[in-house]
Amino acid sequence: MLAGVRRTGPLEWEVPVGFVPGMRVPGKFFLSDALSGTLEEGAVSQLANVATMPGIVKYSLAMPDIHWGYGFPIGGVAAFSRNEGVISPGGVGFDINCGVRVLTTPLSVESLQRKQELLERLFSAVPTGVGARSSLRLSERELEGMLASGARWAIEKGYGMAQDIVRCEQKGCMEEADPSAVSAKARQRGMPQSGTLGSGNHFLEIQAVREIYNPDAARAFGVAMGQICIMIHCGSRGLGHQVCTDHLRLLEAATKKYRITLPDRQLACAPLDSPEGRAYFGAMAASANYAWANRQVIMHSVRNVLENMYGIAHQEMHLVYDVAHNVAKFEEHVVDGKRMQVCVHRKGATRAFGPGSPDLPVEYESTGQPVIIPGSMGTSSFLLQGTAIAMEKTFGSTCHGAGRVMSRTKAKKSLTGKQVRESLGRRGILIRAPHDAAIADEAPEVYKPSDEVVRVVHELGISRLVARLEPLAVIKG
Amino acid sequence: MSFTEMEHTADMKMRVEAGRLDELFSEAARAMMHIMYGAPGSDGISRPIQVKAHDLVALMHAFLSEILYITDAEGLVVSGASVRVKETSVEGRLTGEPFRAEKHRGGREIKGISLSGLQIIREEDTYIMEVLFDV
Numbered sequence: 001m002l003a004g005v006r007r008t009g010p011l012e013w014e015v016p017v018g019f020v021p022g023m024r025v026p027g028k029f030f031l032s033d034a035l036s037g038t039l040e041e042g043a044v045s046q047l048a049n050v051a052t053m054p055g056i057v058k059y060s061l062a063m064p065d066i067h068w069g070y071g072f073p074i075g076g077v078a079a080f081s082r083n084e085g086v087i088s089p090g091g092v093g094f095d096i097n098c099g100v101r102v103l104t105t106p107l108s109v110e111s112l113q114r115k116q117e118l119l120e121r122l123f124s125a126v127p128t129g130v131g132a133r134s135s136l137r138l139s140e141r142e143l144e145g146m147l148a149s150g151a152r153w154a155i156e157k158g159y160g161m162a163q164d165i166v167r168c169e170q171k172g173c174m175e176e177a178d179p180s181a182v183s184a185k186a187r188q189r190g191m192p193q194s195g196t197l198g199s200g201n202h203f204l205e206i207q208a209v210r211e212i213y214n215p216d217a218a219r220a221f222g223v224a225m226g227q228i229c230i231m232i233h234c235g236s237r238g239l240g241h242q243v244c245t246d247h248l249r250l251l252e253a254a255t256k257k258y259r260i261t262l263p264d265r266q267l268a269c270a271p272l273d274s275p276e277g278r279a280y281f282g283a284m285a286a287s288a289n290y291a292w293a294n295r296q297v298i299m300h301s302v303r304n305v306l307e308n309m310y311g312i313a314h315q316e317m318h319l320v321y322d323v324a325h326n327v328a329k330f331e332e333h334v335v336d337g338k339r340m341q342v343c344v345h346r347k348g349a350t351r352a353f354g355p356g357s358p359d360l361p362v363e364y365e366s367t368g369q370p371v372i373i374p375g376s377m378g379t380s381s382f383l384l385q386g387t388a389i390a391m392e393k394t395f396g397s398t399c400h401g402a403g404r405v406m407s408r409t410k411a412k413k414s415l416t417g418k419q420v421r422e423s424l425g426r427r428g429i430l431i432r433a434p435h436d437a438a439i440a441d442e443a444p445e446v447y448k449p450s451d452e453v454v455r456v457v458h459e460l461g462i463s464r465l466v467a468r469l470e471p472l473a474v475i476k477g
Numbered sequence: 478m479s480f481t482e483m484e485h486t487a488d489m490k491m492r493v494e495a496g497r498l499d500e501l502f503s504e505a506a507r508a509m510m511h512i513m514y515g516a517p518g519s520d521g522i523s524r525p526i527q528v529k530a531h532d533l534v535a536l537m538h539a540f541l542s543e544i545l546y547i548t549d550a551e552g553l554v555v556s557g558a559s560v561r562v563k564e565t566s567v568e569g570r571l572t573g574e575p576f577r578a579e580k581h582r583g584g585r586e587i588k589g590i591s592l593s594g595l596q597i598i599r600e601e602d603t604y605i606m607e608v609l610f611d612v
Contacts, residue, residue, distance in 0.1 A: 040486060046593075067486055067487055068485070068486055068487060069487055069488070069593075070488070070591035070592070070593035070594075070609055070611065071591075071593060074487055090593075093588075093611070094588035094589035094611045095588050095611075129582050129583075130513070130581065130582055130583075130584040130585065130586050131552070131576050131578060131581060131582060131584070132582075185546055185550065188550045189546070189549050189550050198586060199584075199585065199586040200585070200586055200588075200612055238549045238550075241545075241588045241589050242546060244588075244589055245542045245545075245546075245589055245590070248538075248592065249530075249535070249538075249539065252535065252592075253531075264592075264593050264594075265534070265592035265593070265595070266591050266592040266593040268592070404486050404487050405486060406486070407484050407485055407486050408489060408585075408612070409482045409483075409484060409485075409489075410484070434582045434583060435582055435583025435584075436583070437583045437585070438583070438585070441585065477586075
């Protein structure tokens with residue numbers, strides 16, 4: 001382990017105040033011995049940098065998928081006091097509300113026919129990859145609706161069913177959204193991209209439930225052994241990217257104005273109650289809503305394909321849940337024995353609210369929130385449940401995915417898209433992408449093993465395993 | 478080539494070198510397009526670009542962000558930039574070709590240009606910059 005970092009438990013590590021100058025609270029991260037070899041010094045420095053930000057409470061945290069990002073580390077979680085804290089795009093990222101949802105079907109592995117055709121039809125129905133454009137022709141007013149109302153807007157427009165709403169974190173809409181803080185440039189980028197998957201690590205996957213760890217929770221989530229599910233991973237597209245860029249610039253000026261000293265310019269921030277902080281929060285919330293609407297529209301296209309191919313009614317395909325990975329939100333948490341309102345930043349981390357928490361639908365009140373952890377292209381994804389321990393330890397948060405261990409430069413040198421495609425094919429996993437280059441970039445070998453990452457969060461108790469899903473066919477953006 | 482890919486686990490890091498500041502900006506634009514589209518061509522399309530910022534690093538960030546916006550919103554795959562850099566402004570022209578799915582779809586999307594570790598230094602006669610792109 002790195003010099004200066006202290007072990008405080010079998011899976012817990014502390015970065016003490018003083019690791020970098022100006023830390024206000026210690027840093028804490030969660031990692032097994034098996035994963036410790038993947039820890040980068042840069043990621044720990046970033047974790048410590050976050051601890052220098054005004055109004056941070058308790059700890060600067062990182063989940064076991066911690067890796068070197070920009071601003072916050074990926075896997076970073078930090079809560080800021082409503083009265084004295086700040087908000088920063090460095091704690092959210094460019095892809096605001098990049099997130100994931102999973103949809104169940106009545107199909108089973110045995111009854112799934114025409115897998116290749118299903119993959120092709122899904123690929124045609126969901127615009128994918130660089131430069132992909134939506135078949136939706138949004139008016140400015142409709143975009144406004146998307147920004148203000150998120151998944152609710154999509155459902156009102158006919159993209160889904162009313163019951164989908166409660167199956168989204170925050171009911172698919174941050175009410176604090178302020179579309180007026182979203183620039184004309186961001187709108188211009190967002191207009192033709194609604195309902196598109198994007199590229200990079202975004203994907204749409206046909207999966208099968210291969211293992212059930214907690215039958216009661218699985219039943220509550222509506223998943224059963226052998227069942228076919230569809231997982232969708234994407235975010236707020238060019239609109240969210242532009243919002244981050246625009247407000248980063250404004251917040252750089254605000255950082256100087258409010259005399260905040262920071263070790264990294266990407267951590268540019270402003271007090272939560274300042275005009276600049278409020279503007280970013282409002283624009284970020286509007287982008288988060290765009291992302292929820294986006295995933296809702298994509299899921300509707302998926303349901304249409306399944307209906308057309310197999311005659312399955314939309315009502316038979318249930319959204320299990322939709323979670324955000326990159327977002328900042330006001331939540332109530334207990335800090336030093338007192339309940340307080342904090343702004344929780346999750347950058348490559350998932351909310352994991354325990355049983356009885358607010359914002360959960362009735363059917364998940366006793367199980368806790370469904371947590372969806374996507375694997376990499378050829379590896380398992382997992383369904384977990386949020387826990388009371390997460391509420392105590394991590395502001396109700398857990399990991400978000402496997403976490404990369406190999407750079408794209410190295411991946412490109414050591415793997416070709418063709419090799420990856422053939423290797424997955426030998427395991428029965430089909431893959432469809434706009435181009436082979438996108439496949440090599442995201443090969444299973446470039447990620448930490450997802451099963452070890454979820455084992456750590458399960459052992460810690462910050463979320464508990466419910467089911468494992470294996471990929472059968474993948475669409476890569 | 479005056480730009481090279483550097484090791485970075487999650488994203489794409491580039492080191493760019495040039496003898497003059499104007500060239501550093503042009504090369505940075507080419508480096509970004511290299512990540513996105515390999516080696517794009519030009520079919521004579523040209524458009525002006527102008528950005529302002531309070532310091533050199535912010536200027537570079539604003540310049541690359543503007544090109545990203547132009548590429549995404551206007552569908553212009555930029556192959557070259559001819560610019561003049563002053564203390565707080567950069568202006569000039571971009572050249573390139575229109576985005577065509579059959580040619581450019583295999584590219585890689587850049588989500589944003591990070592300010593983390595973005596620095597421009599001068600060593601003797603060379604300007605050197607390291608920049609991290611979120612992909």
